[in-house]
Structures are given as structure tokens and as C-alpha cells.
Amino acid sequence: MSVAFLISTLLFILLISLVHPGKKGMVAVAGIIVNSVMSSWIAVAALSGNAFSQVLNGGPVFGDIAIRLDSISAWFILVTNFTMLMGILYGRQYLRHHPARSADMSMHYISYLLNHAALTGIYFIQNMLAFLCAWEIMAITAFILVIFEHARMETLKAGINYLIQSHISIILLTLGFIWVYTSTGSFDFEAIRTYCLSAGKEAALLLFLVFFVGFGIKAGFVPFHTWLPHAHPAAPSHVSGIMSGILIKAGIYGILRLLLLMPENHLAMGYFILAVSVITGLYGVILAIVQHNIKKLLAYHSIENIGIIGIGMGIGTIGVGLGSPFMAFAGYAGAMLHVLNHALFKSLLFYSAGNVYNALHTLVIDRMGGLIRNMPRTALFFLIASLAICGLPPFNGFISEFLIYSGLLSAIGSSHTASVIILAVIALALIGGLALLCFTKAFGIIFLGTARHVQHAEIREENNATLFPMALTAILIIFIGLLPQLFISVLRRPVELFMNMPDLEGMRVSAQIMQQISIAVWGLVLLIAILWLLRKAIASRQVTVGPTWGCAYTTDSPKLQYTASSFVRSYAKIIKPLTITKKSKDEVLGIIPKPLHTETHFHDKLESGLVDWPTRNLRGFLGRFKFLQNGSVQFYVLYGVVFIAISIAVPLIINAVRNLAHILKHL
Amino acid sequence: MRMISLLLILITSFFFTGIIIRTKSILSGRKGPGIMQPMKDIIRSLRIGSVYSKTTSFIFQLAPTVYIATILMAILFIPFGNQRGVLSFNGDFVFFAYTLALGKFFMIIASLDTGSSFEGMGASREALYSMLVEPAFFIIMGSFSLLTGFTSFVDIFSAMHFGSYVTYGLGALAAFVFAIIALIENSRMPVDDPKTHLELTMIHEVMILDNSGYDLGLILYGTNLKFAMYGALIANFFHTPGYEWYYSIPIFFGVQLAFAVTVGVVESFSARFRMNHNPQFILMFTSISLLIFLGVLLLTGKII
Secondary structure: OHOOOOOOHHHHHHHHHHHHHHHHHHHHHHHHHHHHHHHHHHHHHHHHHOHHHHEEEEEHHEEEEEEEEEEEHHHHHHHHHHHHHHHHHHHHHHHHHHOOOOHHHHHHHHHHHHHHHHHHHHHHHOOOOOOOHHHHHHHHHHHHHHHHOOOOHHHHHHHHHHHHHHHHHHOOOOOOOHHHHHHHHOOOOHHHHHHHHHHHHHHHHHHHHHHHHHHHHHHHOOOOOOOOOHHHHOOOOHHHHHHHHHHHHHHHHHHHHHHHHHOOHHHHHHHHHHHHHHHHHHHHHHHHHHOOOOOOHHHHHHHHHHHHHHHHHHHHHHHHEEEOHHHHHHHHHHHHHHHHHHHHHHHHHHHHHHHHHHHOOEEEHHOOOHHHOOOOOHHHHHHHHHHOOOOOOOOHHHHHHHHHHHHHHHHHOOOHHHHHHHHHHHHHHHHHHHHHHHHHHHHHHOOOOOOOOOOOOOOOOHHHHHHHHHHHHHHHHHHHHHOHHHHHHOOHHHHHHHHHOOOOOHHHHHHHHHHHHHHHHHHHHHHHHHHHHHHHHHOOOOEEEEEEOOOOOOOOOOHHHHOOHHHHHHHHHOOHHHHHEEEEEEHHHHHHHOOOEEEEEEEEEHHHHHHHHHHHHHHHHOOOOHHHHHOOHHHHHHHHHHHHHHHHHHHHHHHHHHHHHHHHHOO | OOOOHHHHHHHHHHHHHHHHHHHHHHHOOOOOOOOOOOHHHHHHHHHOEEEEOOOOOHHHHHHHHHHHHHHHHHOOOOOOOHHHOOOOOOHHHHHHHHHHHHHHHHHHHHHHHOOOOHHHHHHHHHHHHHHHHHHHHHHHHHHHHHHOOOOOHHHHHHHHHHHHHHHHHHHHHHHHHHHHHHHHHHHOOOOOOOOOOOHHHHHHHHHHHOOOOHHHHHHHHHHHHHHHHHHHHHHHHHHOOOOHHHHHHHHHHHHHHHHHHHHHHHHHOOOOOHHHHHHHHHHHHHHHHHHHHHHHHHOOOOOO
């Protein structure tokens, strides 16, 4: 199967570069479908209990490459396949609005295909060296996907920022793998377990931290999140969708895999993950609210959701450490379900943002407004996804957050660190409230009211081919929200792996609660439907249409509307200590003032402290050597000559010194 | 029997605002309207025609229905003594809070739907204050679930009582915080003044400026329901050990009456805060609920 997978990937890459530019998208779709079917086939079997295992001969370099698919990988494979497929279906339509050279198109689609293949590889491969290769391919292809509009300087900058940060992640992973390899002599993932058992608790914890930072950069845990808010707005919308939906989940997968391989320290790791995640979740959403760029806003929300997933993982790990089956089940199941949920609603949000961008050619929220009339379906999808991301019933986000809440509440009762856990509960509640503030702002300002800016071209809804993948995603969002009990039983096997025993207790309790939730959710939907019908029946038909109430001011003026900035103004004042606010304001001068501009920008304080400041200093230091780069070829040849001379001379001199010392000693 | 709390809350909701208004009129020496007057106003609203702004979309028409549906849904979770609500499961108070948030989400976007400068103002404040108030509720419920070891409303309330006198103290403190939460959620004094006539200083009232007819009636009734719901929650702190119905039902109505009168008294004798003092005021209740949590930690000996 692995060989077939590689061959099909290569074949489709070749095909993409050969066919007519208009057909490249079709071929890419076909390629994704073929690869997805192959991996999904194995994954479904793995989820129902038949784990897949194979050993490939990787030659003298890699040794035996273990290809194993347990139920955790299988879950991630299925999430990836669905999101990737929807991504390419949407992306093909999205790129119609962005004509590019044939070579760029080929590059883009090939990278997409390779990225999917690399992700599949990451979930299948359990050999450190091969895993790193797949990881590197994933990072580089993602970079190429991000810089699709490479003619723009900021896109390129964001891309390179991402490339550098993902390589820091790779360096840390490599370090961890070398560490394990030098002490065990094996590249197999199981070696991590053997090492941890032999090396003792402290060393194992240190190893965990190295890996956690490595994977954490990919996932976007604070303070390693700084690449996300730059890369997402720069990338085309479908790429932002898959990056936020599943690429960063590769980091989550890495941490989960690690937790599975770590035999000890569950409590310490659990509390550590919980603490980092609480900060991540809060920090992400706090900064999301003040963003003016819709895709940047969504990027910060990805950080928030990684925090929520992390809280689930943390509580699950603590549950394993305490031996509490329900806590472990609720935590891990919540985290893994949220991986799927976030992939769904976040990609849907990015696709909707993409439709808006294609219509308005701007991402600045304050220039939008009233789009629900021109793009009713996009608006509906954005609304569904917004409700889901806020964790409101009857949508999917609620289900996973509820599971995590259940885990936290049972942890409060059964552990001796209730005062720590309650902070996580507060954080989760605050995150929910803040997300509500953020998405009422986003939806309200983008789609409701009237246009805040004059649009020159007519704004039209996207065609059905674009809306189709969005509709499928939306349907799945609602489906999970209404029938969560189905997904709990699917998640049983992955979670059992963590607990290292067949778990009936946690699963039974959770399934019971989910059954109840499902009833409650249906009740809510039914209640809304009944009341809506009642309204139709009772409410008077006598309807008058008039202008919005304006306190006796009856002229329409879109300028009078609330903007995104004014909507969050009082909030921005409260969080002032956490951000760097740059405000520029024109003064009113003269009797007839000129048009005035005022600009407010919010900057990430952590980014300026942890990335910008060191970079600036490093550049200042390295700038002293700038004279070396003077651009004339003669000097470069000279450097080459000097280098060769030194490399010859240094050993000679050392030898001479040694001989001298030898002679002197004999004297 | 599971319907009993729903029925009692519905009955209370018919009188609640009437009692508040009556209290205010007595205290200010006016004759004032009858207790049923607010309900009559609502019924009239439900029957008259509506005016819609031409900027609004279907969101605006859907929102009041969703709002009232979420409140009714939340009421289904409220227990009555040791009698379960219509729906009850472990962690149901999370569902309770998130359902109410759904209604709030719709009300906020509905007010943005009008494209009005005033309503955006109200929406912004509503979103901010409801965000700030959320943690207090979760801390209280979290503390009680730590104290009792249960995670559903009915189990918490029936296990919480009669442990020791300290639990009564905690219960009273929690009842106080719940009362304040109800005031904030319903946008009453001292956070918001429902009777103010300046849009710039309103929260809830300014959000519904453009609603009329049936929708306005629903929203107004929603306020009554919410008050009765929080009143019922508070009443659950004061039941007798045996839960005999001939004590429980008078206690329920007594608490509701006391709550309504208190709201009336507060509104008669206090002034509204300045808007920028509201966040501090709301956060103060988060710290009071943290006090409850600390008390519970001391009781259970789980303080590290």
C-alpha cells in the first residue's frame, strides 16, 4: 500500500505539470481523492480495531522504516483527508479569481498534493529519520503554498518568517531524535519509550520539553505562535483554511504521539500542558478581538483553539496520571474531537473570508458591511461557523468544549489541585465569552448593516462549485452538533490507547451524557422551530418598512454605523497592558478641514519581545560584517582564496606548533 | 413532576416586573400601575403590527425567537428542590450557560443588523459585560461541584444543603452573586437603567430600539422569564431538609417576591454607574465568587 501511495503521488505530480493550465486543478483533485481513498481505507480499518503495520526497507541510511497506523493516526488521517479534499475543491474555484502563470499553478497544485502526501506520511511513519523527512517536505510545501502571490512583498516576508520558524521546530525535533538515537541506537519511535524507562524521570521530562517546543511551534502554542498571524493572511484562503485546519494539528499529533510513548511523568506533563494551553487560549482570543484584518483575526483564533485542544490534552494526561478513567476519556476525546471540529469550522470561516476577499479585494473588516444581501449563502456559512467556533449549541464546537468541561469538572472533584484546575475552568469560560465578543463583531460588521465603503464593482455570490465544499463542511458541523454520541464511540479506541487498557467506564459515562446532550440539542432546535412557526401564526401581518431609527435623523448614512474598532473600543481599553497600540491621528486644522485620517494598530507584545527584539539585535550585530558583502566579484574570489589558504594553513601551523613543542620537550 | 419548576417559573414570570414597578411606585410615593400592567403591555405588543428597518435581514426577525427559545431551554434545566428539571445530566449548567449565550449572540448581531450607531453601542456593551460576567457563574458552579462532588444542578443543590452552617453561608453568598448576575444579565440598575431616555447611556434598551410588535413583546417577556429563572435558581439555596411541598412552594414564591422587591428598592435608591465603571463592578463579583471557591477549598481541605 505504501508503495502504491508513493507511485500515485509521483504520477499525479507528473500529470499536473504536463496538462493544460485549465485542467491542473482537476488533476490535483483527482490526485487528492485517490490518495485519500487509499489512506482512508486503512484508517477506517484501524479505527474499527485492525491496526495497520508494515516494515519498509529504507536502505542503509534509514534502516527499517516502520509504517504503523494505530487509531490515533487513523483519526488524524481521516480529518486530514476530508479537510484537504474540501480545500482543493474550494481552492480550485478560488484560484479562478487569481490568474497566475502556468508554472505558478503547477507549483501550487504539486505542493498541495505533496503536502497532503507528507501529512499522510507523518501519521503513518514511525521511524524518526523518515518522519523528519516527511516533516520537512510538509514544511517546505506549505511555504510554497503560502507564497502563491509572491509578487507581493509582505506575502514573501510572511512566508520566509514561517519557513524560518518551522525550521527552528525541525532543529528541536532533530535534537530530540538524536538524543534518543545516541542512547538507544534505534530510529523506531518505540525507542523513545525504552529510553524514558531507562533514563529516569528527569531526563524523560527534559526530552518531553524539547519535543514539546518543537511540536509546539508547529501547533502555535504561545509563545511560539508568532508565525501564524503572519502566514495566514498572506496565503490564499484555501491554504489558510488547510493550514489552520490541519497543518497546525500535525503539531498536536506530535504531542499526542509523544504522550503515548512517555511511560511516566503524566502528572507533571499534564499540568505543564494545561498551563501552557490556558495561556495560549486566552492570549489567542484576547488578541483576536482587536484585529482589523479578518484573516489575521481568524489566525489568532486558531491559536485560541489550539489552547482549547491543549486544555483537553492536559486534563486527559492528568486523568491518566491520577488513574481516573472518566477524566482521561473526557479530556482526550474532547481534544481529539476538537481537532476535527476546529478543522471544520475554521476552514469554513477561511473559505467564507476568501469569498469576501474575492468580492471586495480587501481583508479589512472596517471597509465591509451589509454583505448578507449580496452574498446570503456565504453569510449563512460564516454564521454557522461563527456559532460553532464560539462553542454554542447546537453546533459541533459545543460538543468538544463540553467534553473538556466535563473532564475539568471531574478533575476539580477528584484531584488535590482543584485551585489549579479552577483556573482552567475560568479560562475556558472567559475564552467562550471573548469568542462571542469577537465573532459578533466579525459577523456583524462584515455581513450586517450597510456597506461602510463605496464598492465600485457589483458584489455577487460565488458560484455553486465554490459553495459546494463549504456546504459539505457546514453539514458536518451541524451533524456532529446534533448527533455527538456517534463520534464518541468512534473516539473510544484512540482514547483507550492513552489509558493503556480497555476503558468501559469513561466511555459509558461520556456516551450517556452525550445521549442527553443530543436530546437537549434536538429540544433546542425543536423549540426554536416551534416558536418560529408560532410567530408566523400569531404575529400581525401588518408590516411597515422604514429607515433605521436614528433619533430624528432620517438620512441614511453608512458612516454613522458602528465599526469594528468602535465595537471593541471599551474592550481594547481594558486589555491595553497586553498589547502595543499604535495610533496616528490627524488634527483638525482651519475653518474647512481637509479629510482626516485616524489609524489604530495593535501589535503582539510577545512577538515584539521574543522575536522582533532578538532579531533586531542580531541584525545589528551581524550588520558589522556587512562590509564583507560588497558585491564585487574580485572580493568574493579573494574570500575563496583566503578560505582555501586558511583551511590548508591551519592544519600545517598546528602541526608545526606541535612539532615545535615536541622538539622543545626533548630539549 | 419534572415540570413543576417550569410551571412555577412561568407563573412567577407573569408578576415579576409588575412587582418591581409596584415597589418603585410605592417607594417614590406614586400611585403607579397595577401588578399585571407589564404583562398587559407585552400582550398588546404581541398583537400589533411591526415596523422593520430597511437595512435589516432575516437575522433581525429570527433573533427574538431564538432569544426566547434559549431562555425557555435554560429554564428546563432548573431544578425545584430535589425535584429534577425537565432536562438534567452531569454538567448541565454548562449547557445552561452556553444556551443563554446563543440567545445573546443572536440579540447582539440583530442589533448590528440595523446598521444604527446607537444599537452598535448597546451591542458592544452587552457583548463585553456578558463576557465579564461569565467566569463568576462558572466559578460558583465549579466550587459547588467541588463541595458536593456532583456536576448537575439538581445533585449540587440537593447535596449542598445541611452539611454544616458554613455551607449555608456559602449558599447565601452565592445567592447574592446570582442576584447580581441576574441584574447584569437583565441590564438593570446599577449597571444599566432601563428607564433612561438617553441612548448613549443605555445597554439593553438601546439594542432593541428597532424592534416592534411581536418581536418586542417576545424580548420584553424574555426579561421577565430571565428574572424568574434566576429567582428560581436563588430559591434553590433556601429549601428545607425534607423538601415538603407545603414549605417549598411558599419558600419559592417568597424568595421570588423578595428578589423582585430588592430589585425595586435598588432601582429606587441607587444611580446608574458611569459606563467605564461597569467592568470593575462586574469583575468585583468574580472575586466574590473566588471567595466562595476559597471557602469551599477550606471546607474540603483541598487547599494546597
